[in-house]
Amino acid sequence: MLHAPSENRDQNLPNAIQAESESHPSKEDTTYYNTGVQYFQYHLSSNKTIMANKGKKKARSKKRATQQHQSSNDFDECKYYANLGCHIANVARCRVEAMKKHPWLLGIEPFEPNDYVPEDIAHIPEVAMNDGEEDEYGDCEMSLTLTNIKDTTSILFVTVYDVDLCGADGKILTSGWTYTTTAKNTTTQRKCTTFIVLCPPQTFVHLVTLVPNQTIGSDTERIPITSWSQIEIESDVQQWSFHPNVKDEHPHLLHFPFHGNEEEAVNEDQATKSYQCSQSENGNLTHFFHGNYHAIDFACPIGTPLYSAINGIVVEVKDDGGGGQNKNNTTSTNEECDEIKEVSGIAARNLFHWNSIMIQSTDVETSDPLFLEYVHIQTNSCAVKVGDSVERGQFLCRSGSVGFSPEPHLHMAAYRSNGVDAATVRVKFQRINNDDTRESGLDSADAQSFLPRVGQWYNHNGLVEANSEGK
Numbered sequence: 001m002l003h004a005p006s007e008n009r010d011q012n013l014p015n016a017i018q019a020e021s022e023s024h025p026s027k028e029d030t031t032y033y034n035t036g037v038q039y040f041q042y043h044l045s046s047n048k049t050i051m052a053n054k055g056k057k058k059a060r061s062k063k064r065a066t067q068q069h070q071s072s073n074d075f076d077e078c079k080y081y082a083n084l085g086c087h088i089a090n091v092a093r094c095r096v097e098a099m100k101k102h103p104w105l106l107g108i109e110p111f112e113p114n115d116y117v118p119e120d121i122a123h124i125p126e127v128a129m130n131d132g133e134e135d136e137y138g139d140c141e142m143s144l145t146l147t148n149i150k151d152t153t154s155i156l157f158v159t160v161y162d163v164d165l166c167g168a169d170g171k172i173l174t175s176g177w178t179y180t181t182t183a184k185n186t187t188t189q190r191k192c193t194t195f196i197v198l199c200p201p202q203t204f205v206h207l208v209t210l211v212p213n214q215t216i217g218s219d220t221e222r223i224p225i226t227s228w229s230q231i232e233i234e235s236d237v238q239q240w241s242f243h244p245n246v247k248d249e250h251p252h253l254l255h256f257p258f259h260g261n262e263e264e265a266v267n268e269d270q271a272t273k274s275y276q277c278s279q280s281e282n283g284n285l286t287h288f289f290h291g292n293y294h295a296i297d298f299a300c301p302i303g304t305p306l307y308s309a310i311n312g313i314v315v316e317v318k319d320d321g322g323g324g325q326n327k328n329n330t331t332s333t334n335e336e337c338d339e340i341k342e343v344s345g346i347a348a349r350n351l352f353h354w355n356s357i358m359i360q361s362t363d364v365e366t367s368d369p370l371f372l373e374y375v376h377i378q379t380n381s382c383a384v385k386v387g388d389s390v391e392r393g394q395f396l397c398r399s400g401s402v403g404f405s406p407e408p409h410l411h412m413a414a415y416r417s418n419g420v421d422a423a424t425v426r427v428k429f430q431r432i433n434n435d436d437t438r439e440s441g442l443d444s445a446d447a448q449s450f451l452p453r454v455g456q457w458y459n460h461n462g463l464v465e466a467n468s469e470g471k
């Protein structure tokens with residue numbers, strides 16, 4: 001018996017996607033899908049399918065360029081993360097728009113339960129592979145499809161290892177890397193491509209095809225790829241969670257986390273250094289669900305000193321690399337096995353192995369608590385421990401790239417509680433020097449504080465003009 005679509009379908013989606021990811025994932029919801037053993041032939045017969053029209057490709061990309069230019073901020077988040085191997089597709093907001101915005105997408109198709117015998121519906125995998133059946137256009141391609149047959153919006157993280165993938169625009173998608181460091185301190189890197197897709201209820205998203213004539217295997221023995229079953233694919237599928245109050249803002253102001261108490265005296269350069277905001281609130285990569293919505297990412301080299309943004313007490317420290325993982329994700333008790341110490345990069349499996357430190361503010365009323373979390377920090381870099389009191393500007397730890405992290409960065413998120421399922425709250429940064437705001441047209445509140453926006457550079461005084469980056 002199939003359920004009618006719930007009201008979730010009409011839910012007013014924010015501009016960017018929302019989902020479960022970086023910092024507060026719930027393990028119970030996790031589905032690791034080894035699609036190597038699944039096979040599903042999708043239907044292309046429906047005339048409702050929105051397919052990429054190869055003939056109209058040029059006209060479309062021209063129009064897209066014009067639209068992007070109108071944006072107030074030229075920073076293209078999707079392009080930025082695509083260059084790092086993470087390909088974002090928000091299909092939930094508007095399907096036609098999604099096809100325009102992501103020219104590599106092969107197509108979006110409504111799931112039609114009546115096309116299936118009920119017993120087969122239960123066997124539709126969340127990541128489905130077409131091994132090259134000829135379609136209505138006469139094309140014979142090996143394609144990858146995400147399926148959401150549920151009545152709720154899903155967020156899918158899918159990682160494809162070792163191979164090259166091709167979009168509807170005929171371009172090979174940029175791949176990225178995932179890194180594994182073992183307890184013996186050897187780091188290995190592996191090529192992979194990751195898709196982050198917000199998929200509306202009862203929808204199939206046809207992602208990409210496999211670039212033809214590829215081989216797989218060791219250097220000495222290469223085998224031609226003829227089936228998706230030869231390729232390692234992993235995915236994490238979760239129900240998208242809407243933030244209950246996206247306008248929630250805590251009145252307390254934060255100290256800029258790259259600026260230490262001692263620095264102005266010790267090192268003028270360090271004090272005025274600026275950092276690019278690589279994802280702001282409601283960001284397209286991972287800041288689109290209740291536990292991440294208001295988080296701010298700053299790109300920064302591994303080892304950058306991080307300072308406390310509040311006066312408070314350390315309530316949680318996790319800087320062991322999320323270790324204890326077996327290399328093959330099995331529960332083998334073989335003592336010879338070299339355990340994984342930490343992971344980094346864009347593999348979906350990295351979503352659950354981050355480092356972090358959490359501070360509870362002691363400057364706020366107990367009725368209005370504030371918890372601040374620093375994520376992806378460098379392993380074994382914490383200078384403080386649980387229970388320690390810390391001051392604004394006190395050295396805490398160093399930045400890193402541990403967990404699901406396309407590039408080294410600091411992920412900062414604030415909460416009104418330290419519960420694992422807490423929703424984020426917006427908190428602004430306090431300008432050190434109110435006279436030197438550098439931003440024109442600021443009202444009195446904005447002269448006191450600033451909220452970083454994606455693509456822009458900041459220091460402890462707020463926005464830094466693009467041409468005067470004090471990097």
Ligand SMILES: [Zn+2]
Pocket residue numbers: 022279286287295296297410411412
């Ligand atoms: Zn983040």
